[in-house]
Amino acid sequence: MHTQFFTVNYQSTKTMARLGTINTQHGQIQTPVFMPVGTQATVKTMSPRELYELGAEIILSNTYHLYLRPGHDLVAEAGGLHRFMNWNRPILTDSGGFQVFSLAPLRKITEEGVEFRSHLDGSKRFLSPEKSIQIQMALGADIIMAFDECAPYPADREYVKRSKDLTTRWARRCQAAHSRRGQALFGIIQGGVYPDLRRESAAELLELDFPGYGIGGLSVGEPKELMYEVLEHLIPVMPVDKPRYLMGVGSPDCLIEGVMRGVDMFDCVWPTRLARHGMAITRRGNLPVRDNPYSRDFRPLEEGCTCYTCQNFTRAYIRHLIKAKEVLGIRLTTIHNLAFLIRLMEDIRQAIAEERLEEFRNEFLSEYGRIR
Amino acid sequence: MHTQFFTVNYQSTKTMARLGTINTQHGQIQTPVFMPVGTQATVKTMSPRELYELGAEIILSNTYHLYLRPGHDLVAEAGGLHRFMNWNRPILTDSGGFQVFSLAPLRKITEEGVEFRSHLDGSKRFLSPEKSIQIQMALGADIIMAFDECAPYPADREYVKRSKDLTTRWARRCQAAHSRRGQALFGIIQGGVYPDLRRESAAELLELDFPGYGIGGLSVGEPKELMYEVLEHLIPVMPVDKPRYLMGVGSPDCLIEGVMRGVDMFDCVWPTRLARHGMAITRRGNLPVRDNPYSRDFRPLEEGCTCYTCQNFTRAYIRHLIKAKEVLGIRLTTIHNLAFLIRLMEDIRQAIAEERLEEFRNEFLSEYGRIR
Numbered sequence: 001m002h003t004q005f006f007t008v009n010y011q012s013t014k015t016m017a018r019l020g021t022i023n024t025q026h027g028q029i030q031t032p033v034f035m036p037v038g039t040q041a042t043v044k045t046m047s048p049r050e051l052y053e054l055g056a057e058i059i060l061s062n063t064y065h066l067y068l069r070p071g072h073d074l075v076a077e078a079g080g081l082h083r084f085m086n087w088n089r090p091i092l093t094d095s096g097g098f099q100v101f102s103l104a105p106l107r108k109i110t111e112e113g114v115e116f117r118s119h120l121d122g123s124k125r126f127l128s129p130e131k132s133i134q135i136q137m138a139l140g141a142d143i144i145m146a147f148d149e150c151a152p153y154p155a156d157r158e159y160v161k162r163s164k165d166l167t168t169r170w171a172r173r174c175q176a177a178h179s180r181r182g183q184a185l186f187g188i189i190q191g192g193v194y195p196d197l198r199r200e201s202a203a204e205l206l207e208l209d210f211p212g213y214g215i216g217g218l219s220v221g222e223p224k225e226l227m228y229e230v231l232e233h234l235i236p237v238m239p240v241d242k243p244r245y246l247m248g249v250g251s252p253d254c255l256i257e258g259v260m261r262g263v264d265m266f267d268c269v270w271p272t273r274l275a276r277h278g279m280a281i282t283r284r285g286n287l288p289v290r291d292n293p294y295s296r297d298f299r300p301l302e303e304g305c306t307c308y309t310c311q312n313f314t315r316a317y318i319r320h321l322i323k324a325k326e327v328l329g330i331r332l333t334t335i336h337n338l339a340f341l342i343r344l345m346e347d348i349r350q351a352i353a354e355e356r357l358e359e360f361r362n363e364f365l366s367e368y369g370r371i372r
Numbered sequence: 373m374h375t376q377f378f379t380v381n382y383q384s385t386k387t388m389a390r391l392g393t394i395n396t397q398h399g400q401i402q403t404p405v406f407m408p409v410g411t412q413a414t415v416k417t418m419s420p421r422e423l424y425e426l427g428a429e430i431i432l433s434n435t436y437h438l439y440l441r442p443g444h445d446l447v448a449e450a451g452g453l454h455r456f457m458n459w460n461r462p463i464l465t466d467s468g469g470f471q472v473f474s475l476a477p478l479r480k481i482t483e484e485g486v487e488f489r490s491h492l493d494g495s496k497r498f499l500s501p502e503k504s505i506q507i508q509m510a511l512g513a514d515i516i517m518a519f520d521e522c523a524p525y526p527a528d529r530e531y532v533k534r535s536k537d538l539t540t541r542w543a544r545r546c547q548a549a550h551s552r553r554g555q556a557l558f559g560i561i562q563g564g565v566y567p568d569l570r571r572e573s574a575a576e577l578l579e580l581d582f583p584g585y586g587i588g589g590l591s592v593g594e595p596k597e598l599m600y601e602v603l604e605h606l607i608p609v610m611p612v613d614k615p616r617y618l619m620g621v622g623s624p625d626c627l628i629e630g631v632m633r634g635v636d637m638f639d640c641v642w643p644t645r646l647a648r649h650g651m652a653i654t655r656r657g658n659l660p661v662r663d664n665p666y667s668r669d670f671r672p673l674e675e676g677c678t679c680y681t682c683q684n685f686t687r688a689y690i691r692h693l694i695k696a697k698e699v700l701g702i703r704l705t706t707i708h709n710l711a712f713l714i715r716l717m718e719d720i721r722q723a724i725a726e727e728r729l730e731e732f733r734n735e736f737l738s739e740y741g742r743i744r
Contacts, residue, residue, distance in 0.1 A: 041692065045699045049680070070667065070692040078670055078688055086684045295442065298450055312420070312458045316450055320413065320442040327417045327699050 005184055005211050006243050010353060016235060016262030017352045022058075022243060024090040024142035025182045026082060029057045031243060031264040032348060034255060034341045035092060037272065040065050041075070041085045044272045045331045046338070048087050054307070054335065055342050058090040058142075060267045063135050064099030068118050068125070072138040080140030092267070093141040095132045095174075097148040097188070098216070098248070109149065111166070129173035137180040145214055146174040148188040153221045160192035167216075168204040175208055186245060188214040193226050195233040202237050212243040215263070219249045228257055235262040252281070252344055252368060256361045259348050271337035276330050278322045281340045285369045289315050289333065290322045307339035308332075377556055377583050378615050382725060388607060388634030389724045394430075394615060396462040396514035397554045398454060401429045403615060403636040404720060406627060406713045407464060409644065412437050413447070413457045416644045417703045418710070420459050426679070426707065427714050430462040430514075432639045435507050436471030440490050440497070444510040452512030464639070465513040467504045467546075469520040469560070470588070470620070481521065483538070501545035509552040517586055518546040520560040525593045532564035539588075540576040547580055558617060560586040565598050567605040574609050584615040587635070591621045600629055607634040624653070624716055624740060628733045631720050643709035648702050650694045653712045657741045661687050661705065662694045679711035680704075 003023045010019040020031040036043045036051065039062045043051060051059065061081060066072060078084040081091055100107060104116035104125075113128025132147035147170050151163040167190045178185045187205040191197030205213065215234065218227045231246070238244055243264040249255070250268020258266060271281060278290025280301040287294075289301060300310035301318065309318075309332040321329025351360035375395045382391040392403040408415045408423065411434045415423060423431065433453060438444060450456040453463055472479060476488035476497075485500025504519035519542050523535040539562045550557045559577040563569030577585065587606065590599045603618070610616055615636045621627070622640020630638060643653060650662025652673040659666075661673060672682035673690065681690075681704040693701025723732035 040696045040698055041689070042696075042698045042700045045703075047680075047700060047703070048684070065696075069696055070688070074668060074688065074692075077668060078686065084686075084689055084692075086689070296446060296449060308419075308421070314450065314456075316442070316446065317413070317456055317458070320446075320456075324412045324437075324441055326412055326414045327703070328414045328419060331417075331419070331699070 006241065008240065011240075012352055012355060012357065014355055015260045015357055017259045017357050018262065018264070019349055019352050020243065020264055022090075024184075026088060026090045026142055027057070029090055030349060032255075032259045032345055032352075033057060033265055034250060034345045035060045035265065035267040036338050037061075037267055037269045038085070038087075039269070040069070041081060043338075044276065045327065045334050048085065050335060051087075051338075052089070054338050055346070056089070056338065058092060059087065060092045060094060061139070061141065062096070062099060063093050063132055063139070064096035064103065064127075066093075066139060067096065067127070067135050068120055072135040076138040076140070082140065090143070091141040092143040093136050093139055093145065094247075095136065095145040095147040095188075096127050097132070097145075098150045100127055101150050101152075109166075111169075113147075129170040130177040133174050133177040133185070137178070137183065140180070141183065143184045143186060143212065144178075146171045146185060146187050146210075148190060148216055150217050150220070151190065151192050153192065153217075155192055157194055157197070160190075160194055161197055164190045164192075164197050164201045168201065171205055171208060171210075175210070184211040186210055186212040186214050186243075188216040188247070189234065189238075190217045192217055193222055193230055195230065198230060198234045199237050202234060206239065210242070212245060213238055214245045214247050216247050218246065219254070224254060224257075227254070228261065231258065231261040231263065238262075250341065252341070253365060255341070255344060256348060256357075256364060259352070260357060260361065271341050272334050275333035275337050278319075278329070278333065280333050281337045283364070283367050287315075289318050291319070294319045301333070301336045302340070305336065305339065307336050309336040309339075378613065380612065383612075384724055384727060384729065386727055387632045387729055389631045389729050390634065390636070391721055391724050392615065392636055394462075396556075398460060398462045398514055399429070401462055402721060404627075404631045404717055404724075405429060405637055406622060406717045407432045407637065407639040408710050409433075409639055409641045410457070410459075411641070412441070413453060415710075416648065417699065417706050420457070422707060423459070423710075424461070426710050427718070428461070428710065430464060431459065432464045432466060433511070433513065434468070434471060435465050435504055435511070436468035436475065436499075438465075438511060439468060439499070439507050440492055444507040448510040448512070454512065462515070463513040464515040465508050465511055465517065466619075467508065467517040467519040467560075468499050469504070469517075470522045472499055473522050473524075481538075483541075485519075501542040502549040505546050505549040505557070509550070509555065512552070513555065515556045515558060515584065516550075518543045518557060518559050518582075520562060520588055522589050522592070523562065523564050525564065525589075527564055529566055529569070532562075532566055533569055536562045536564075536569050536573045540573065543577055543580060543582075547582070556583040558582055558584040558586050558615075560588040560619070561606065561610075562589045564589055565594055565602055567602065570602060570606045571609050574606060578611065582614070584617060585610055586617045586619050588619050590618065591626070596626060596629075599626070600633065603630065603633040603635065610634075622713065624713070625737060627713070627716060628720060628729075628736060631724070632729060632733065643713050644706050647705035647709050650691075650701070650705065652705050653709045655736070655739050659687075661690050663691070666691045673705070673708045674712070677708065677711065679708050681708040681711075
């Protein structure tokens with residue numbers, strides 16, 4: 001019998017939040033979920049074993065980066081991305097659209113696709129809907145994304161509309177190019193901060209009946225309130241039986257607010273990047289453990305945290321490692337930051353099941369940001 | 373009852389090699405042993421858990437580095453080095469002598485000690501026998517080393533003799549300054565490549581009856597054959613009931629040749645440093661896994677190796693990580709390199725017990741260095 005790709009197990013009666021399960025060939029994912037980002041086929045500083053232990057159920061990797069280095073053909077030769085990086089749970093690959101627009105210099109957008117220069121060696125490259133899908137089929141992730149144009153913020157309505165229309169036409173081409181069984185292709189809804197364009201984008205992509213939908217072009221510089229507003233307009237017109245993936249979002253407050261508005265999936269480089277900057281995520285906000293006040297602080301990054309880092313090491317030691325440029329400092333902080341977000345999602349799921357997500361949100365936000 | 377610090381469990385009848393046990397408050401060490409180096413209170417890129425799993429029974433850390441950063445007072449406040457870095461097995465600290473002479477600029481040596489500038493911030497610092505012992509008592513390692521002057525190679529006889537004489541006088545002062553119970557202070561035999569000076573140094577230090585002896589000033593640029601020759605002259609005049617520690621030596625051939633000449637302990641940054649340069653230690657020699665020929669090599673670093681790295685990852689993946697400057701690449705190579713040397717010492721101990729160390733040596737060396 002055919003296993004359902006996505007099942008809603010519980011719909012909250014008080015908010016748009018819901019509990020779900022995504023089924024893939026590499027296992028199940030409980031939603032709402034936060035996906036750690038492994039841009040270059042590795043979640044920075046982490047081993048797969050550590051990620052399993054943290055309870056990561058799915059990670060994200062990047063078409064753009066893997067296309068440039070080591071190349072999708074090499075990854076395919078290795079037996080696909082799961083085998084290449086020895087990660088046996090689900091993977092989602094981004095299409096490369098966002099990265100081309102945020103990283104690559106000298107890009108030229110045409111109906112056909114995007115010409116750009118590699119940020120690594122300046123070589124001329126070309127990505128199109130077909131090419132992105134071809135690469136993602138070679139990588140073999142469980143969930144892949146349509147190649148989109150991600151409009152910047154701010155951008156005028158005309159630009160955003162043209163960009164949204166192009167994204168829709170590209171989504172059709174992606175779907176036509178996609179043929180790998182057992183791999184789910186998600187469409188990406190664009191339309192910037194314009195509610196009517198978002199609804200248009202959604203309507204056009206719903207016609208294509210993707211198994212899931214990304215919400216792109218948010219968390220690109222707009223105020224958080226505006227992002228929440230877009231979600232409130234958009235999510236009610238999205239299908240209830242498909243996962244909704246808010247791309248590039250990962251701060252604790254946005255995760256909670258996103259879930260309350262009906263989002264099922266999130267990803268962000270934030271927890272790993274923050275660690276590289278010597279910052280730890282805590283319930284009271286971001287702790288700059290790299291700084292001098294922590295040099296003789298013999299408490300864990302967060303009291304009560306059950307992660308390997310907090311069970312075994314002090315702020316003073318981690319600060320020493322970071323100041324001495326020792327990799328273990330960033331590793332330990334990364335473990336904690338990912339543990340924090342993965343546990344937060346567990347707490348959120350529990351709160352949904354017990355219909356107390358609003359209370360959870362209020363309690364969490366009353367403390368968050370109150371550091372020092 | 374008082375537990376013996378060092379016990380020789382078996383003396384080979386065919387070579388100078390022997391099997392021993394060192395007892396410390398943090399556990400036993402089987403000798404001959406290789407000690408991974410954790411210069412700044414961390415074995416680069418490794419967590420304590422990984423080191424336990426590799427079977428590391430003791431690690432080394434550095435007085436010079438910890439004195440400058442984070443400071444021995446801070447480490448003492450944390451409860452000592454074991455607690456600071458959360459390493460519950462034995463630790464040996466070097467005295468800072470070697471580092472002052474190899475790292476610090478503008479040093480001035482007097483009878484009293486060494487004035488130098490910190491390689492970190494240029495601040496003026498002073499280390500003496502008393503100061504080094506004071507720092508090492510604060511750090512609280514299980515085994516600490518006397519503060520010595522390590523003569524360079526080549527150096528003329530007169531210089532080496534004066535340096536050796538100073539080292540002996542400093543050793544007396546170290547012993548007088550040392551008062552921490554449960555912590556063993558080793559003397560360091562100097563004398564360069566001059567057999568008579570080595571014997572003089574040994575005789576002078578034996579009078580002080582240290583619980584163990586370092587052999588310093590070797591592996592500083594002299595040919596390996598010359599180092600072996602010095603060991604052959606020196607070790608017969610060293611006590612049989614005290615551990616003999618050849619400082620700064622760690623390549624597989626030197627470990628085997630050292631053991632055959634009666635050495636019990638070794639340390640070297642080589643396996644961890646080699647990993648940072650993208651090189652893996654194998655039975656056939658050093659594999660430059662960072663290089664292009666390995667980009668599509670889907671074999672492990674070493675066929676048959678049982679370490680986490682070789683059981684789970686390919687050369688192609690590790691090369692990709694190293695090229696992409698991803699920390700995991702160096703981590704995985706470090707795990708393998710340390711696993712290689714720790715297993716080599718296990719094999720050596722087994723070969724001693726079975727009186728086939730010479731055969732083991734010949735077999736090992738016939739393959740080692742035969743890469744590609």
